[in-house]
Amino acid sequence: MRYDIGLDVGGTNLSAGVVDEEGRVISHAALPAGAGRSIDEITADMAKVSLMAVENAGLTLRDMASWGIGMPSYVNPRTGLLVHANCFGWRNVPIYRYLEPLIALPIYIENDANCAVLGETVAGAAKDFQNVVMLTLGTGVGGGIILNGRIYSGADGLGAELGHTKLFFRGRKCTCGQMGCIDGYCSARGLKETAKEMLTDGTLLWDLCHHDIRKLEAQMVTEAVQLGDQTAVEIWDLYLSQLAAAIGNFIAIFRPEAVILGGGVAKASDLLLNPLRKKVQESTFAAQEIGIPEMRLAQAGNDAGIIGAAVLEKYGIDRREK
Numbered sequence: 001m002r003y004d005i006g007l008d009v010g011g012t013n014l015s016a017g018v019v020d021e022e023g024r025v026i027s028h029a030a031l032p033a034g035a036g037r038s039i040d041e042i043t044a045d046m047a048k049v050s051l052m053a054v055e056n057a058g059l060t061l062r063d064m065a066s067w068g069i070g071m072p073s074y075v076n077p078r079t080g081l082l083v084h085a086n087c088f089g090w091r092n093v094p095i096y097r098y099l100e101p102l103i104a105l106p107i108y109i110e111n112d113a114n115c116a117v118l119g120e121t122v123a124g125a126a127k128d129f130q131n132v133v134m135l136t137l138g139t140g141v142g143g144g145i146i147l148n149g150r151i152y153s154g155a156d157g158l159g160a161e162l163g164h165t166k167l168f169f170r171g172r173k174c175t176c177g178q179m180g181c182i183d184g185y186c187s188a189r190g191l192k193e194t195a196k197e198m199l200t201d202g203t204l205l206w207d208l209c210h211h212d213i214r215k216l217e218a219q220m221v222t223e224a225v226q227l228g229d230q231t232a233v234e235i236w237d238l239y240l241s242q243l244a245a246a247i248g249n250f251i252a253i254f255r256p257e258a259v260i261l262g263g264g265v266a267k268a269s270d271l272l273l274n275p276l277r278k279k280v281q282e283s284t285f286a287a288q289e290i291g292i293p294e295m296r297l298a299q300a301g302n303d304a305g306i307i308g309a310a311v312l313e314k315y316g317i318d319r320r321e322k
């Protein structure tokens with residue numbers, strides 16, 4: 001049996017696991033990320049938590065084939081430098097040089113959103129599919145693409161930024177500095193923004209936020225929809241139409257076998273998937289003639305990032321410093 005270490009580095013936690021060749025996570029370990037500390041300290045903990053996972057599996061480093069790491073950043077495939085990890089304030093860090101002395105295994109590093117879609121493809125909602133688009137509808141919109149069974153991230157590793165493709169010409173200002181990005185409409189933050197624009201007093205949604213628009217949260221919209229609030233129904237319908245337009249673009253470009261949806265907004269699964277399928281069917285190129293791909297919710301949860309990191313050697317892109 002082959003085993004690999006997968007490490008998911010987030011702004012809050014370092015989550016590691018040992019993954020077997022079937023894509024199962026057989027052990028877990030976690031440490032606080034401790035953002036704000038030096039690169040030496042954080043990379044030391046990345047190694048420590050990975051070794052803890054190996055120990056928790058009752059195995060040794062000799063049983064491991066590779067060390068795969070999902071980072072909230074990109075590694076430039078030409079230079080091997082970690083481009084920028086906002087949560088740690090790192091810019092152009094020679095990350096392999098820090099990690100190689102710590103664990104004597106082949107190291108593979110990839111963006112965390114790409115690891116998540118890979119994890120879903122290996123052991124989650126897109127299992128056995130070769131062409132997959134995943135959107136994570138969280139605070140922002142994350143995205144990942146699997147093409148012909150491998151991660152696709154463009155010539156310089158910065159591709160597949162699906163959240164920062166445009167839904168509107170001169171639309172809302174986005175966190176990336178551009179205007180009209182999908183991120184500004186289809187994320188939880190975007191949904192909240194739409195709700196603020198459409199909210200009127202005397203509605204159930206207005207009661208849910210205690211008559212204070214600053215207290216409005218994205219999940220209150222779906223709560224109010226479930227309670228039958230007409231304004232919330234209209235807000236949610238607009239959100240789904242915008243998300244369907246975005247998904248229709250990705251289907252027209254990639255024609256994947258499956259579109260996978262994850263993140264906080266996707267937790268409203270009963271309200272999301274069926275109406276969204278109908279809208280995607282209506283707003284996608286050639287859908288009347290050839291239909292639309294499978295649309296599914298992400299299944300692997302927090303393990304997706306660990307599994308995706310662990311299988312990078314097999315499915316990823318080698319970004320080692322040249």
Ligand SMILES: [Zn+2]
Pocket residue numbers: 163164174175176177178181183
């Ligand atoms: Zn943007």
